[in-house]
Amino acid sequence: MTDLPTRPRLVRRRLALATAAVAAAGIAAVSALVFTSPAQAATTLGASAAESGRYFGAAVAGNRLSESAYANTLATEFNSVVAENAMKWDATEPNPGQFNFSGGDQIVTWAQQRGMKVRGHTLVWHAQQPGWVEGLTGNNLRNAMLNHITGVANHYEGDVFAWDVVNEAFEWDGSRRQSNLQQQLGNGWIEEAFRAADAADPGARLCYNDYGTDGINSKSTAIYNMVADFKNRGVPIDCVGFQTHLSAGDNLGTYQQNLQRFAALGVDVEITELDVGGSGSSQAATFETVTNACMAVSRCTGITVWGVTDKYSWRDDDPLLFDDNYQKKQAYTSVLNALNEGGGNC
Numbered sequence: 001m002t003d004l005p006t007r008p009r010l011v012r013r014r015l016a017l018a019t020a021a022v023a024a025a026g027i028a029a030v031s032a033l034v035f036t037s038p039a040q041a042a043t044t045l046g047a048s049a050a051e052s053g054r055y056f057g058a059a060v061a062g063n064r065l066s067e068s069a070y071a072n073t074l075a076t077e078f079n080s081v082v083a084e085n086a087m088k089w090d091a092t093e094p095n096p097g098q099f100n101f102s103g104g105d106q107i108v109t110w111a112q113q114r115g116m117k118v119r120g121h122t123l124v125w126h127a128q129q130p131g132w133v134e135g136l137t138g139n140n141l142r143n144a145m146l147n148h149i150t151g152v153a154n155h156y157e158g159d160v161f162a163w164d165v166v167n168e169a170f171e172w173d174g175s176r177r178q179s180n181l182q183q184q185l186g187n188g189w190i191e192e193a194f195r196a197a198d199a200a201d202p203g204a205r206l207c208y209n210d211y212g213t214d215g216i217n218s219k220s221t222a223i224y225n226m227v228a229d230f231k232n233r234g235v236p237i238d239c240v241g242f243q244t245h246l247s248a249g250d251n252l253g254t255y256q257q258n259l260q261r262f263a264a265l266g267v268d269v270e271i272t273e274l275d276v277g278g279s280g281s282s283q284a285a286t287f288e289t290v291t292n293a294c295m296a297v298s299r300c301t302g303i304t305v306w307g308v309t310d311k312y313s314w315r316d317d318d319p320l321l322f323d324d325n326y327q328k329k330q331a332y333t334s335v336l337n338a339l340n341e342g343g344g345n346c
C-alpha cells in the first residue's frame with residue numbers, strides 16, 4: 001500500500017517539497033508535481049479509504065442481501081466485506097469432514113460481482129464450534145482443527161485477502177483463555193493453526209484477531225509478545241486484527257501507540273470489528289479517534305465496521321454508521337472526514 005494519498009493538503013506538502021527540490025533537480029523534473037491537480041474529497045467510505053490504499057469494510061449477513069437498502073448501502077459505501085457468521089466453524093463444517101460453504105460462497109460471489117474485497121473470519125475460535133468438536137480430546141481435536149483450517153482455507157484460496165486464523169485466545173490479564181483448544185493442545189496450538197493456514201493458502205495474509213486490545217494493556221502486551229516470538233522464529237503471521245468494540249468516550253489514549261508498536265514488529269494491523277455504542281457527537285468523536293489512528297499508522301491497512309446498519313447490529317446500543325433507516329449518522333460524517341483528511345497529522 002502507499003502512504004501518498006492525493007488529497008489537497010498533501011498536494012500542498014508536495015508543492016513545498018517540490019519547491020525545495022528545484023535547486024537540486026531542476027525545473028523540468030518538478031513540473032509534473034506542480035501541475036498535479038488536487039483530487040476531490042471522496043464521498044464514500046470505501047473510495048476515501050482507497051485514496052490511501054486502504055479498505056473500508058463491513059460485516060455482512062447473507063440473508064440481508066435481499067433487502068435493497070441494505071445491499072445498496074453496502075455496495076455504495078464499502079469496498080470490503082467480511083462474513084459476520086457464515087465462515088465460522090459451525091457454519092462451514094457442521095459434521096466432521098463434511099464442509100458446507102454455501103453461506104460463505106454467497107457473500108464472496110456477491111462481493112466479487114461488485115469489485116469488493118473479502119476478509120476471512122474466522123478459522124479457529126473457542127466459540128461457535130460445531131457440537132461434534134466440543135467433545136474431542138488430544139490428537140482427535142488437533143486433527144479436527146488442522147483439517148478444518150485446511151479445508152476452509154483451501155476452498156477460499158484466492159478469494160480472501162486476509163484470514164483471522166485464530167480469534168480471541170487471550171484473557172484480559174494476558175493469560176491464555178482456557179478453551180478446549182488450549183486445554184487439550186497446550187500453548188503450541190496457535191502456532192500449529194498458523195502453519196496450517198499458511199500451507200493451505202500461502203497468498204492470504206494471516207492475522208491474529210482479538211478484542212480488548214484498544215491500547216497498551218496486559219492483554220495486548222501478551223499478544224504483542226506472541227507476535228514478536230512468532231516473527232523471531234519464523235512462524236507465519238502477517239497481521240493483527242484489533243476488533244475495537246467500544247463505547248462512546250472510551251479512553252483511547254494509547255490506541256494509536258499500540259497499533260504502532262505492533263506495526264514495528266513487521267506485521268500489518270487492521271481494525272476488524274469496529275463499533276461504538278452511543279450517539280451523537282461523543283460517538284462520532286470516538287469513531288474519529290479510531291479512524292485517525294489507523295490513518296496515522298502506515299501499516300494499518302484498513303477498517304471494518306461490524307455491520308452495515310444499527311437495525312441489524314449484534315448490539316442494542318446503535319453502534320454503527322447508518323441508523324435503522326440507513327441514514328448517515330454523525331459518526332459517518334466524522335469517519336468520512338477523517339479518511340479524507342488522512343489522520344489529521346499531515
Ligand code: 9MR
Pocket residue numbers: 084085127128167211243273314
Ligand atoms: O456478530 C456475531 C453474532 O451475530 C454472533 O451471534 C456472535 C456469536 O458469538 O458472533 C458475533 O461476532 C463476533 C465475532 O465473530 C468475533 N468478535 C466478537 C463479535 C461480536 O460478538
